[in-house]
Amino acid sequence: MSFRIALSGLNAASSRLDITAQNIANVNTTGFKSSRASFADVYASSNNDIAATTPGTGVRLDAINQTFSQGGVNFTGNNLDLAISGEGFFTMEGPKGTTYTRAGSFSVDREGYVVNNNLEKLQVFPASADGTFAAGSLADLKLQITENPPQQTSSTEIGLNLPANAPVPSTADFDPSLSSSYNHATSMTIYDSLGTSHTATMYFVKDASANNWNQYLYVNDNPVGEANSLSFNSAGELMSPELGLVTYPAYDPGTGAADLNLSFDYSKTTQYGQEFGINSLQQDGYTTGRMTGVAVSDNGVVSARFSNGQSSQLGKVAMAIFANPNGLQQKGDTSWAETTASGGPRLGEAGSSNFGLLQAGALEGSNVDLTAQLVEMITAQRNFQANTQMISTSDQLTQAIINIR
Structure with a gap:
């Protein structure tokens, strides 16, 4: 029995090391959220009478929980780089469906859409003719690559x-x-x-x-x-x-x-x-204008600036928060997908309700505390060594019993 218990301990320590290694490997990954292991003890039966006289049968990895704390904000100078200060995710739409991310490194594809490195399109609440935003619908953010039309002086x-x-x-x-x-x-x-x-x-x-x-x-x-x-x-x-x-x-x-x-x-x-x-x-008149830049306000309003001094609102960045973000499914590339455990997304605007603010020209870094992870690595290593020592001790006891004449 002790062999099996120690083996479960080895597996647990190995899983802990794997998670720590993943955190350390992504210490410089934009928008990465660190994970931690949760373990649970294992018993052969839940019957109280038996449990009182039966040792446990080891340990198991109960869950891998992510820590959605704020990462550091690093300024880049690129207006299409966006960092979230507070709660919320960017809403993305791509070939794999709707995903959510904290990595705000965006660029423009050949058709003028604002996309991430996986060519997923950033979702916004579209601008209406009266200057408001249609919060009940989502649209791909597309920059106005045509000339801004002139207006006659009146x-x-x-x-x-x-x-x-x-x-x-x-x-x-x-x-x-x-x-x-x-x-x-x-x-x-x-x-x-x-x-x-x-x-x-x-x-x-x-x-x-x-x-x-x-x-x-x-x-x-x-x-x-x-x-x-x-x-x-x-x-x-x-x-x-x-x-x-x-x-x-x-x-x-x-x-x-x-x-x-x-x-x-x-x-x-x-x-x-x-x-x-x-x-x-x-x-009140102006000539035609070419787009010279893009500005994003702290509440997510995306505006195109033109050479004729005019600006045009293109949409407002759609933010999403979840009742249980730990229930989100990790999809890789610092993105997550909705699950039953996470609950459905609540969409809203940056700076409203529980939604964080946006910082243009900046990216949110990883929230990994490297010093804490190095300590975690040492602790996992000690646990692994202790379990290997338990196996060695059990082996010696078994050998002693076999050698009894």
């Missing part, structure tokens, strides 16, 4: 200060080619529906009547409508047009694009002091 915001003591120009009839026919001018870039840029120039002419100015708009040196009157009160505040809004007639940019229907907001224009000043020139 409105602008002009913030100027026109000098209160400006003289009436010496040339009576306005002519943009004669600086003596106007007091001040400023320009800004606007865009048509095809994304072609045009130069819009605003000329300001002091009227003979007090606190009144005439404003002219030229696009690419072509006039747009007639003069528009800007009137101020004695405190220098704009009184007309109403709400400071000037609407111009349609202008054909001559590029095959739709007519420009411009509306300029002069509500922030004033008539103070002695100097002409430009405080703000803003317009």
